Amino acid sequence: MKDKYNRKVEYIRLSLTDKCNFRCNYCMNEEVKFMQDNELLTLKEIEVLVKTLKDLNFKKIRLTGGEPTLRMDIVDIAKIIKKYFGTFSITTNGSLMYYLADELKKNGLNEVNFSLDSLNSENFKNITKRDELQNVLNGLEKSLKIGLKVKLNTVIQKRNLSEIFDLIEFAAKLNLPIRFIELMPIGKNYNDSDFISEKTLKDKINEKYNLIPVKIKFGSGPSNYYLIKELNSYIGFISAITHNFCSSCNKIRISADGKIYPCLAFDYHISIKDVILEEDKLKEKIKFAIFEKPKRHYLSKLTKKTPMHKMGG
Ligand code: SAM
Numbered sequence: 001m002k003d004k005y006n007r008k009v010e011y012i013r014l015s016l017t018d019k020c021n022f023r024c025n026y027c028m029n030e031e032v033k034f035m036q037d038n039e040l041l042t043l044k045e046i047e048v049l050v051k052t053l054k055d056l057n058f059k060k061i062r063l064t065g066g067e068p069t070l071r072m073d074i075v076d077i078a079k080i081i082k083k084y085f086g087t088f089s090i091t092t093n094g095s096l097m098y099y100l101a102d103e104l105k106k107n108g109l110n111e112v113n114f115s116l117d118s119l120n121s122e123n124f125k126n127i128t129k130r131d132e133l134q135n136v137l138n139g140l141e142k143s144l145k146i147g148l149k150v151k152l153n154t155v156i157q158k159r160n161l162s163e164i165f166d167l168i169e170f171a172a173k174l175n176l177p178i179r180f181i182e183l184m185p186i187g188k189n190y191n192d193s194d195f196i197s198e199k200t201l202k203d204k205i206n207e208k209y210n211l212i213p214v215k216i217k218f219g220s221g222p223s224n225y226y227l228i229k230e231l232n233s234y235i236g237f238i239s240a241i242t243h244n245f246c247s248s249c250n251k252i253r254i255s256a257d258g259k260i261y262p263c264l265a266f267d268y269h270i271s272i273k274d275v276i277l278e279e280d281k282l283k284e285k286i287k288f289a290i291f292e293k294p295k296r297h298y299l300s301k302l303t304k305k306t307p308m309h310k311m312g313g
């Protein structure tokens with residue numbers, strides 16, 4: 001379906017929960033208040049939603065959160081998506097993937113984005129507040145071993161800038177694309193002094209490697225990729241702040257409690273919880289949400305209040 005600016009919207013980020021077992025410094029703090037379990041979309045509601053999205057010709061679903069793997073019925077949700085879409089992808093902190101990868105792959109999972117901001121256990125703890133690096137690496141190894149398509153996502157900040165070569169070389173060794181994400185002013189945990197721009201990052205990478213721009217795409221996201229010839233590997237930049245990519249935006253987000261966010265950068269949302277079991281009304285609300293997608297974001301000028309884990313990052 002097209003929005004009013006003629007962008008084709010066919011990609012859904014579906015959040016399964018706002019809960020997380022990590023506390024990444026830019027995302028949430030220890031005192032965070034989560035949704036009540038009875039506010040979350042039920043399995044039945046998710047089935048109607050997924051079927052309706054398929055009827056509306058959506059092409060791709062990515063599960064996210066919070067941490068989507070914390071949802072106890074994730075395998076049942078996978079089965080539903082497999083029934084209508086065949087396959088799906090997931091964005092995860094990876095800490096539970098060692099246990100879930102097999103079962104999810106059997107039920108349609110074909111692509112995993114691992115969020116990995118550090119390879120140093122102390123710095124990993126400093127960023128996520130959890131001593132989980134080894135579990136994430138185990139989950140990554142398992143996912144690769146069973147043949148899942150994997151990408152790495154790293155939010156770049158002052159506190160992990162010194163690790164970029166370790167991260168790039170780690171990804172190259174595993175033959176994985178790694179994408180560096182610019183920190184966005186979303187949620188009250190955002191701190192301007194942590195921000196590192198794409199340009200600063202590229203200047204630093206250029207001290208050691210040549211970045212050759214390439215047209216290649218891995219998946220349907222907004223990343224611009226470069227080849228590092230010396231390593232024969234690809235790195236991407238997702239720079240919502242300094243390289244606006246709104247004109248090619250192809251997605252909407254649905255939160256774990258059934259709110260459609262037409263744009264990541266606005267608190268504005270449309271609740272579908274009240275109509276979610278009525279397919280025709282649900283279709284109309286989804287179409288309306290697509291129509292309401294704003295032309296662009298203004299994130300550099302304002303901080304959005306709804307944190308990423310509540311709307312589905
Ligand atoms: N818990 C899962 C994870 O971390 O991959 C999925 C949800 S998380 C909200 C999705 C992605 O959003 C992660 O890659 C995370 O690093 C990123 N993220 C969260 N807050 C952000 C912010 N303020 N700016 C940029 N990226 C952010």
Ligand code: SF4
Pocket residue numbers: 019020021022023024027028065066067093115309
């Ligand atoms: Fe959890 Fe993901 Fe937020 Fe980190 S970014 S706290 S892993 S939801």
